[in-house]
Amino acid sequence: MKTVLILGAGLSSNMLIWYYLQRAGQMDLHVRVGDISHATAAAKISGFENCSAFEFDVYNEMQRNHEISGADIVISMLPARMHPLMARTCINHSKNMVTASYASSEMLLLDREAREKGVLIMNECGVDPGIDHMSAMQMINRIRGKGLELVAFESSTGGLVAPGFENNPWQYKFTWNPRNVILAGRDGARFLHNGKFKYIPYHKLFSRIETINVPKLGKFEVYGNRDSLMYRNTYGLHNLETMFRGTIRRPGFCEAWDTFVQLGATDDSYIMEDTENMTCREFINSFMAYRIDIPVEEKLSNYLGIPMGSEMMERLKWLGIFSDEKIGIPGLTPAQVLQKILTEKWSLEPGDKDMILMQHQFDYMEEGKRKKIYSTLTYIGNDNYNTAMAATVGLPVAIISRMILEGRIKPKGVHLPVIKECYEPVLEELKQYNMNFVEETIDVPPDSESV
């Protein structure tokens, strides 16, 4: 019997845990699920056999070593910042590990040590990053396999509410860790556009947006997602004119979200004064100059150029940010206060469905003409528990970790799933879960504007 150790049993682990519980008997597995909350872990395995739940504290060194040393594969769905520590422990015990998180520079530095110990640390195995890498790499190799030259690659993904469930003025709800949504974009964006390197700082990110058109779904906004340039190496693309990764939102979201960025309300670097007794209204006011002769709404309107009565001002009002309700919790950062306010408005309700939308654009030259392949994945969740986010993050993590457990992925070291022996079977198996890309090829007109 082999042991699958899954650490972190939050929302995005639902499908991952389910995948293994379904197969535990047949595969002769014991599925061990740990979480900082024992109740959370226990709820996920309730009613199943061949499994156990336990309270897990990653900073408890003895427990961390004990659990990892007893596992045959380690799957970490813990917060990304904990992964270098996890990886070091896995390397010490010669255990392979899988995560859905971005491989940090600290993680990448462990590559040599992992190779020497014959350990595989596979990162970025979720949806974005994850399915995006795998599906892009498959198409890139298909284009190159035909001897054609790829000239541009753009890839965007969004975790959104499904069509029909955009029933609030923002057309947005949290389908993912709210904290990650609030801190999204903090490092700005770096990419390549028509041969020019472009750098967008955080405070300009949400006003420097691009628009994409998705068949049957219409227009969406895209803002730049971190450092696109480093993925030239990952994908082996060195002569591109354009290389851009983005995050998708519904129209109007970015402009409204930018209000919080401009105010400084997404800052997570300092503790505000007396957040226990501060009201929502005072929170917003604290980011603007002292003036007592006009209301906070009008002050905000003047400060950031948001017309009173505009759709955008209505979006802001709907959130309750101008209310006299107290935050009620001491010692919060601005980002934590904002999260408290937004969670009350943006949580998925029973019956709500979410959606993962991913669109790649591959431009290549064929017989002197420029062509573009749109490759689009639309995946709708079942409900507010079995979400599209949980499925698209959890299933590739599950499939990849299973392949490693079964010895089907040979390389050692710190990797991303852009290896053919990895992405081909994963994408194939994901089709069983209706995760299919729709392709369309068009001739590119001579010039078109974007970011």
Place this chain on the structure above:
Amino acid sequence: MKTVLILGAGLSSNMLIWYYLQRAGQMDLHVRVGDISHATAAAKISGFENCSAFEFDVYNEMQRNHEISGADIVISMLPARMHPLMARTCINHSKNMVTASYASSEMLLLDREAREKGVLIMNECGVDPGIDHMSAMQMINRIRGKGLELVAFESSTGGLVAPGFENNPWQYKFTWNPRNVILAGRDGARFLHNGKFKYIPYHKLFSRIETINVPKLGKFEVYGNRDSLMYRNTYGLHNLETMFRGTIRRPGFCEAWDTFVQLGATDDSYIMEDTENMTCREFINSFMAYRIDIPVEEKLSNYLGIPMGSEMMERLKWLGIFSDEKIGIPGLTPAQVLQKILTEKWSLEPGDKDMILMQHQFDYMEEGKRKKIYSTLTYIGNDNYNTAMAATVGLPVAIISRMILEGRIKPKGVHLPVIKECYEPVLEELKQYNMNFVEETIDVPPDSESV
């Protein structure tokens, strides 16, 4: 014979080293000056006796321990980030240490350990922070000594070119570490204004400015300087309506500097692509959207709303940021590229004089009426070597370290110079160097607008 160890022999150490070299014979001292560049250290002691110069690498553990263990007082003028390491080593060897840098949270955590070892680590002993704390504390205690209630405290300092030497369109030159100037303000500002806590993020800092009037010198701009709120504890002020610390610049500077902040050109968190072959013009262009149909100047004008032909655009052009000159150095961050460009234009030339300008405003209630004391220090440097910056930073560091060496400051632990037994004699001795505050008291009109 006692040994005074001075580490870091850059511009701001000139007067500090000179102070000790003058007195070395009489005080029976050996002055030992270390710098990462032996030549820099040697130049500072050339022609003097009772001294030695050496190459010093703070990260050479053996050397660090050796030098510190042999010293009777350690004065560190090294970059601030090195000070916790320096302090830990000083504590291990039971040596007292003085710095001109802000006491970081990492430094403050060493307080207990320092007390236990009977060691004094005195930080913020330069001009800002330093003379500002000492002069403010003296006045605050004077007001409190009369039984009067302080209601507001604002304090601003600037390192500027002296009147008559503002001979460029920015009326600004580097009189201090250029890197610190470029990164200034990165953490935004937090302060208290008329009873309201205010938080300004970095990207709004240079547009949310205040104006001050200085007798004989006219108007200046002030932008918020870091976290003013923490100094309520330092100064023992708990019922203030207003508590603000700021940085002074000449009119027009902040608006123009904000161009670089808005572009993202002061970012120090990532390495740009191919800075060796990048031109100044390409540097600026890389922060703006792809468009080849209009020149970079016009693109900038549209992007940030800077009218073509305006004084501000002329300031930017004068810097050479639109030139086709190559940066010529690989692997730079945006902040490092900007520093390279600015250093060519903003360096003090022979004959140039600089100025330190500091203005405190203390509001207090006396017989039901609100009064304000302006307390202003204007200090002009001798030349581009014996600068006002070097004098106002170096002399208080010298005087405080001498007092510690002579056993005249008793407390142990991590401190700032807000202790009466420290600031009174220091301010008294500084008068010998013409560092005098000019005071004026006015009746405050019922209301006046500011930040």
